[in-house]
Amino acid sequence: MSDSTVKYGLLAEYDTAADIMHAAEKVRDAGYRRWDVYTPFPIHGMDEAMGLKKSLVGWFTFFGGVIGITLGYLMIWWMNAYDYPIVVGGKPLFSPIYSFPVAYECTILLAAFGSLGGMLFLNRLPRWYNPIFSSERFKKATHDKFFLAIEAMDPKFSDTETRRLLQESGSKHIEEVRD
């Protein structure tokens, strides 16, 4: 690696789910902020081990659904009762009952877009470049290895202290990732 690159952080590798869990607890307790755990599958209990707050995706779903049902009902009222009133069987031009199925489908549709869109937005995806991919071993993060990365941007980051913490946490392999 050339010297023009900047240090991104330290990447530690672990072999088992239990190892990475204990390591995450240690890093959390040491008070780091800019760090993350990379695993091939979601590990149950890892959010607590990392001290993460509850995910906010639900709000995106909720507002998607609210927009969906509002737009659905408005569309039907505007089209069948206002812009071009159609009388069918002498019944009222608009009723929330007959318009429910379509408005309901609109709710589900926009709530689903809200969930996926909210997840991508909160995760800042799609992301076309990520310095962590410069590590050749990191390819195993989707296969069978577990990684923990602490960014150099973290206020508590120190080359020696952080490395020692990762070593004590039981990592078999620690490497420096450069951007």
Add this chain to the structure above:
Amino acid sequence: MADSFSKELPVIPSVPKELEREPLVLNKRPIGWISDQISGVAEGKTPKWWWALFIPSVAITGVCFAMIVYLMSTGVGVWGLQIPVAWAWDITNFVFWIGIGHAGTLISAILFLLRQKWRTSINRAAEAMTIFAVMCAGIFPLIHIGRIWLGWWLLPLPNSNSIWPQFRSPLLWDVFAVSTYFTVSLLFWYMGLIPDLAVMRDRAKSKIRQIAYGIFSLGWTGSNRHWSNYEKAYLLLAGLSTPLVLSVHSIVSFDFAVSQLPGWHTTIFPPYFVAGAVFSGFGMVLTLMLPMRKVCHLEEIITVRHIELMGKVILATGSIVGYAYGMEFFIAWYSGNPYEKFVFMQNRAADPFILGPLWGVEPAPYWWAYWTMVSCNVICPQLFWFKKVRTNMWIVFVISIFVNIGMWFERFVIIVTSLHRDYMPSNWAYYSPTWVDIWQFVGTFGLFMTLFLLFMRFLPTIAIGEVKGVTPQADPHHPMGGAKGGHH
């Protein structure tokens, strides 16, 4: 911390051998093996069996489109439908395909909410099946409308007549239900694919594969901050898909139930259609999955236990369907409505051998369709009460084919027998399909198989990350997950 915690737990006596659950992935395979085995299907040289299936499927897809062109250029008269049977094979096929899709959503959403971990081995392929089946289903109402070039009038788009769709019609509800169902199924499927596309990206040897999987995996790293949002979104999508799937087939059943026709005008239709849809869908899942696990060597991930559990779902839903048939029949008799009674007895059930002579009526013109339906949907799945049957892959495969046939006949019976003899005997007619009807239906199987084979060749057929997540290695409190001291 973990060790002090485990001391407080009561000692659980070990489970006797006969009560132990079979693991979801056999032979204690390491988690890396799961990626290798599943992605292996979509890597390396294209196998011969794939070409042997793909080429005929593409040819039959060609037939599908040729029939559409013939229909469009000539008119709906090329089909056998004629007043009074104005809905026939087209709508039968539509309901058949859309019903098949429902098993995919049941597996991916409802079984997820019920925390049925075994779903992880089959949900990906079942969701793919859903999407392709809905695509096949969508063809039929569209080409059935006659002037296909005006199909966009179904959508709330401004047109030169300044008129809007009429939202009181269940047929329009169907447009919204089916298109929402397709879109949401696609979103759910794609979201499930993102982590697995990242697996494919990280394994890719060629530049093209790296770029293609790289783009579609959106830069997924497996970060736990991402997993946290991802799992929440997955749960919410499952929660949204569950009422969606129930609404879709309810709305499909409204196409019939909201009308006044005897045989269609019944309140039992929504739940009965949903149960039938799940039943038929599981039939198709088994029809696809049994050969797939064999040719792709996935028997250790889609185990006999998985097949057995699907057999039990078929047994349960098949029994619900059987109950619905019986209840429909009972209500037709109990209502005292002569038209209702006529449809069920003299349009459907009166066979020339037993019931016809017993009731002293002429045999029903479609008695053979009715009794094919009953044998395939009610009698045949009852064999799944026996473990020997559920664990014999050949018998399961044969029964799954019968379920597919039976459920196609169910829709045919509902639609054609109700229409062909309604109130006025002067209006009666017998419906038979033409060769165009038949090839149009066969053609959609070609399209379905083509899409499914492409899916098998280019995407992970099983949710890799999810299967890894249900192995003991994924559990940080299990010895195989690296836990020290404690045991479960």
